[in-house]
Amino acid sequence: xxxPTYAEAxxxxxxxxxxxxxxxxxxxxxxxxxxxxAVLLRxxxxxLAAAKVEIEAVLGxxxx
Amino acid sequence: MSxxxxxxxxxxxxxxxxxxxxxxxxxNQVLRRGFRDGVWxxxxxxxxxxxxxxxxxxxxxxxxxxxxxxxxxLFGGTAARLRPLLVRHRLRLRDGLLVRIHGxxxxxxxxxxxxxxxxxxxxxxxxxxxxxxxxxxxxxLVAEGLLDRNRRLRVPLLPLRVGLVASAGSxxxxxxxxxxxxxxxxxxxxxxxxxxxxATAAAEVxxxxxxxxxxxxxxxxxxxxxxxxxxxxxFDTEVVARAIAASPVPVLTGLGHEIDxxxxxxxxxxxxxxxxxxxxxxxxxxxxxQQEPERLWTAVSARAAQRxxxxxxxxxxxSQGVERAGRSAEAGATRRLDVATARLxxxxxxxxxxxxxxxxxxxxxTGALDPARAxxxxxxxxxxxxxxxxxxxxxxAPGDVLVTSVAGGTVRSRALDDEETP
Numbered sequence: 001x002x003x004p005t006y007a008e009a010x011x012x013x014x015x016x017x018x019x020x021x022x023x024x025x026x027x028x029x030x031x032x033x034x035x036x037x038a039v040l041l042r043x044x045x046x047x048l049a050a051a052k053v054e055i056e057a058v059l060g061x062x063x064x
Numbered sequence: 065m066s067x068x069x070x071x072x073x074x075x076x077x078x079x080x081x082x083x084x085x086x087x088x089x090x091x092n093q094v095l096r097r098g099f100r101d102g103v104w105x106x107x108x109x110x111x112x113x114x115x116x117x118x119x120x121x122x123x124x125x126x127x128x129x130x131x132x133x134x135x136x137x138l139f140g141g142t143a144a145r146l147r148p149l150l151v152r153h154r155l156r157l158r159d160g161l162l163v164r165i166h167g168x169x170x171x172x173x174x175x176x177x178x179x180x181x182x183x184x185x186x187x188x189x190x191x192x193x194x195x196x197x198x199x200x201x202x203x204x205l206v207a208e209g210l211l212d213r214n215r216r217l218r219v220p221l222l223p224l225r226v227g228l229v230a231s232a233g234s235x236x237x238x239x240x241x242x243x244x245x246x247x248x249x250x251x252x253x254x255x256x257x258x259x260x261x262x263a264t265a266a267a268e269v270x271x272x273x274x275x276x277x278x279x280x281x282x283x284x285x286x287x288x289x290x291x292x293x294x295x296x297x298x299f300d301t302e303v304v305a306r307a308i309a310a311s312p313v314p315v316l317t318g319l320g321h322e323i324d325x326x327x328x329x330x331x332x333x334x335x336x337x338x339x340x341x342x343x344x345x346x347x348x349x350x351x352x353x354q355q356e357p358e359r360l361w362t363a364v365s366a367r368a369a370q371r372x373x374x375x376x377x378x379x380x381x382x383s384q385g386v387e388r389a390g391r392s393a394e395a396g397a398t399r400r401l402d403v404a405t406a407r408l409x410x411x412x413x414x415x416x417x418x419x420x421x422x423x424x425x426x427x428x429x430t431g432a433l434d435p436a437r438a439x440x441x442x443x444x445x446x447x448x449x450x451x452x453x454x455x456x457x458x459x460x461a462p463g464d465v466l467v468t469s470v471a472g473g474t475v476r477s478r479a480l481d482d483e484e485t486p
């Protein structure tokens with residue numbers, strides 16, 4: 001499975017929350033879901049890990 | 065061809081003949097008399113330049129007979145006098161600006177050029193013209209459904225890849241880049257250096273928007289520093305407005321003006337006042353997106369903990385139920401046993417008494433049958449010698465020896481015949 005985008009990760013987190021809010025959630029799968037949520041959170045955090053602003057000059061191919 | 069020698073003296077009779085300088089003076093006198101209080105002229109500024117402390121440009125107008133132009137000079141002193149008026153109306157003279165200016169006509173002898181020496185300006189004309197042009201453009205954009213096309217686009221959840229349209233190295237550029245840098249977030253800027261004022265500005269800005277639209281940006285920020293209302297001209301042009309409307313990604317503007325809204329602002333997804341405000345907006349969007357997974361994670365872990373608690377509570381309640389049921393079954397059994405024991409204790413003596421009584425009766429009844437007791441009362445048992453019982457007279461033949469048991473022992477006797485007497 002390829003790494004989800006930030007938006008996909010957030011959407012999956014939301015889906016996990018919705019599943020956990022249903023009353024019929026299976027305790028056997030609880031740990032599995034929480035682990036997946038933790039993975040997604042780490043992924044989101046890493047995408048926002050502090051870094052310097054990069055500037056790429058787009059020159060030479062400017063449309064007239 | 066021979067040339068008659070003419071007296072150039074103006075006082076001569078006949079056709080007057082002027083020297084060039086004299087003619088220039090004469091023309092200037094006529095012009096002053098003809099336009100006693102000077103003259104108002106309207107047209108579009110072109111060829112604007114500042115030279116030797118004075119401003120030079122032409123007023124132009126397209127007419128039926130081609131383009132008409134009039135050179136204008138604005139001397140340094142007059143320019144200084146007019147500056148407060150321009151500043152108050154946030155105007156700056158520049159090419160392309162439609163103006164109504166006042167001045168006196170002057171034929172400048174050294175060049176033979178007629179020009180207008182500017183001494184006044186009507187700012188309301190220019191502002192009105194700009195407003196009218198702007199309104200017309202806005203109406204066109206509305207009619208074509210372009211005014212809110214960019215606004216309908218969704219800004220991606222994490223707008224980190226930012227297209228930047230600005231003049232490289234300008235204050236506006238630094239304001240935006242520095243503000244993004246301070247956030248510590250990993251913004252990636254795709255920057256296109258453009259001129260934001262001057263004749264080529266509109267085309268450069270529009271071109272940059274198209275280029276960045278193809279480079280996969282999340283958003284594009286168009287920024288410039290503060291300045292005169294008329295400096296925003298590029299951002300009131302149709303070409304820039306259309307480029308923003310056609311942009312496949314949301315466009316933010318930070319054009320550095322507090323009061324005026326340009327057409328670009330009207331068409332943009334989000335119009336911010338300054339480049340810094342533009343950067344702050346982007347940082348806020350990312351921060352909000354950053355908080356979302358944290359919020360969801362908190363909710364997920366809280367929910368999971370609640371689920372575990374609920375499961376544990378259920379388990380505890382079931383086990384308590386089982387224990388309770390077990391205890392109550394045991395107590396029931398014990399209680400039943402106790403009752404039985406108590407009843408036994410209570411009833412056993414009566415039963416024993418009853419048995420004893422039965423035994424007594426039996427003993428009495430048994431005792432009554434004892435032959436010894438019958439013999440004591442006088443009854444006896446007679447047997448023959450062979451031990452057989454004599455139950456009837458037929459059982460003893462005359463002469464038989466009979467043994468009779470009585471209470472005190474036995475009596476031996478002999479049976480007699482019926483007629484025989486002992």
